[in-house]
Amino acid sequence: MAQPLSLARLASLPEAVARPRYAREALRAGLLHIGVGNFHRAHQAVYLDDLFNNGRDLDWAIIGAGVRAGDAAMRHALEPQDWLTTVVELEPGANRARVTGSMIGFVPVGEDSRAIVDALDHPSIRIVSLTVTEGGYCIDPATGAFNPEHPEIRYDASHVDAPKGVFGVLVAALKRRRERNIAPFTIMSCDNIPHNGRVTMDAVAGLADLIDPSLATFVREEVAFPNSMVDRITPATTDRERAILEERFGIEDNWPVFCEPFRQWVLEDHFPTGRPVLEEVGVTFTPHVAAFELMKLRILNGGHAAIAYPAGLLGIHFVHDAMADPLVRGFLDKLETEEIIPHVPSVPGVDLAEYYQLIASRFANPDVGDTIPRLAQDGSNRQPKFILPSTHERLKAGADVTGLALESALWCRYCVGTTDAGEPIALNDPNAARLTPAALAAKDDPGAFLALRDIFGDLAEAPQFRSRFETALNSLWRDGTRVTLQRYLGGNFA
Numbered sequence: 001m002a003q004p005l006s007l008a009r010l011a012s013l014p015e016a017v018a019r020p021r022y023a024r025e026a027l028r029a030g031l032l033h034i035g036v037g038n039f040h041r042a043h044q045a046v047y048l049d050d051l052f053n054n055g056r057d058l059d060w061a062i063i064g065a066g067v068r069a070g071d072a073a074m075r076h077a078l079e080p081q082d083w084l085t086t087v088v089e090l091e092p093g094a095n096r097a098r099v100t101g102s103m104i105g106f107v108p109v110g111e112d113s114r115a116i117v118d119a120l121d122h123p124s125i126r127i128v129s130l131t132v133t134e135g136g137y138c139i140d141p142a143t144g145a146f147n148p149e150h151p152e153i154r155y156d157a158s159h160v161d162a163p164k165g166v167f168g169v170l171v172a173a174l175k176r177r178r179e180r181n182i183a184p185f186t187i188m189s190c191d192n193i194p195h196n197g198r199v200t201m202d203a204v205a206g207l208a209d210l211i212d213p214s215l216a217t218f219v220r221e222e223v224a225f226p227n228s229m230v231d232r233i234t235p236a237t238t239d240r241e242r243a244i245l246e247e248r249f250g251i252e253d254n255w256p257v258f259c260e261p262f263r264q265w266v267l268e269d270h271f272p273t274g275r276p277v278l279e280e281v282g283v284t285f286t287p288h289v290a291a292f293e294l295m296k297l298r299i300l301n302g303g304h305a306a307i308a309y310p311a312g313l314l315g316i317h318f319v320h321d322a323m324a325d326p327l328v329r330g331f332l333d334k335l336e337t338e339e340i341i342p343h344v345p346s347v348p349g350v351d352l353a354e355y356y357q358l359i360a361s362r363f364a365n366p367d368v369g370d371t372i373p374r375l376a377q378d379g380s381n382r383q384p385k386f387i388l389p390s391t392h393e394r395l396k397a398g399a400d401v402t403g404l405a406l407e408s409a410l411w412c413r414y415c416v417g418t419t420d421a422g423e424p425i426a427l428n429d430p431n432a433a434r435l436t437p438a439a440l441a442a443k444d445d446p447g448a449f450l451a452l453r454d455i456f457g458d459l460a461e462a463p464q465f466r467s468r469f470e471t472a473l474n475s476l477w478r479d480g481t482r483v484t485l486q487r488y489l490g491g492n493f494a
Helices: 008-010 038-042 042-053 069-081 114-119 153-158 167-177 196-209 213-222 239-249 289-315 317-324 326-343 352-363 372-376 377-387 388-396 402-415 432-441 452-459 463-477 480-491
Strands: 029-034 060-063 087-089 094-098 103-106 125-131 186-189 228-231 257-258 264-267
Touching: 029 103, 029 114, 038 042, 038 087, 038 257, 042 060, 042 094, 042 372, 042 388, 060 069, 060 114, 060 463, 069 087, 087 239, 094 239, 114 167, 125 167, 125 289, 153 167, 153 196, 167 196, 167 213, 186 196, 196 213, 196 452, 228 289, 239 372, 264 289, 289 317, 289 372, 289 377, 289 388, 289 480, 317 326, 317 372, 326 352, 326 388, 326 402, 326 480, 377 388, 377 402, 377 452, 388 402, 388 452, 402 432, 402 480, 452 463, 463 480
Parallel strands: 029 060, 029 125, 060 103, 087 257, 125 186
Antiparallel strands: 087 094, 228 264
């Protein structure tokens, strides 16, 4: 009989389930995290749980927070189980479950986010971390620059005492701490964005500029924004995962997390008000975060995009099944080795070819159960960060972009919303309402999709890219995904 997860029932969980070795009542909050999703609970929360299990830094426990409807749903799910989470690591043939207790509270999610501002007023909160997705930073996808005209930014600039967005919350809290002479907290992005620390500073300071230029100066001069690179494949939780947890481990968890065994966290050591000793539990502190970050974004995240769209068009649901398909796997291998990896700068202590082989083996893990729809979502935000920079670099070097243009064409075809077999595809993208019409128009005029300037920028004017894109898209419509991939892998794509 499975047991509902709670502090009171920890001692009676099956012996195979690891649980906190520290007294929960000994923890004190030091970090507030905005955007409590599966990745945060499989990554940052696990590192801190490891640290507390070692008896270290018990004053760095996590308080959860959020500004979206999904954050309210997560809070509702975790509250009855005392903020505990079951994390299942999916080592093939040797799955392991552990209960983490590093989160000790969750700020009520309200429409104006005042509760988060109040929580951030406490001097014990010395770090605010973020996982608000790649699209949550109010930046122009084509330029990578902060967009002061973003509706969320404009609203919060006019409602500084009752903000709705993440950056409005941060600016309001920093403003209050400055007025009360409380040292500012460090802001640490854990999202997959190049130079995520700088991007976060641009958003916070950019909003502050609209409210009070002196506050913006304070942000730029006094608030730390360390860059980071984070990595762990963490699929969405469904009833499938809940059922597996109950059957194999005897636990009822409203929102468990299933993830691969691998995890990595690389950080700049820039925390003026202190930080936990995360290096003792495997976090790498280095001034070379940008190199690790670029490697991961181009090879892993770019690789996810490379398999997502051909697999989706072929009606493949699971990532490991896509990796078992010779055409999808062949496309990934050829694209990575010929067009992506050659333009990834060297990383201290890392062999890029070996890193890619590790990535490919992680994608192929059948126990993870990661899905193609998850990898394919939010393409309008992810393509400009994970794929198009490689395209720009190859064009600048005078190199061919056949594979990268094919990847963009596959995304375009996917945005139509049907598979090759005519089955519907649910396009999960904030810009779906304009992506689909543009993708449909591109069937007759490929340039109609490239005309999305906020995504492609000046690539539409690059003759080689435009030509390769048109050839690929015409082939996808005329012959379908399988024939197109066969032609590409055979070197007969022109």
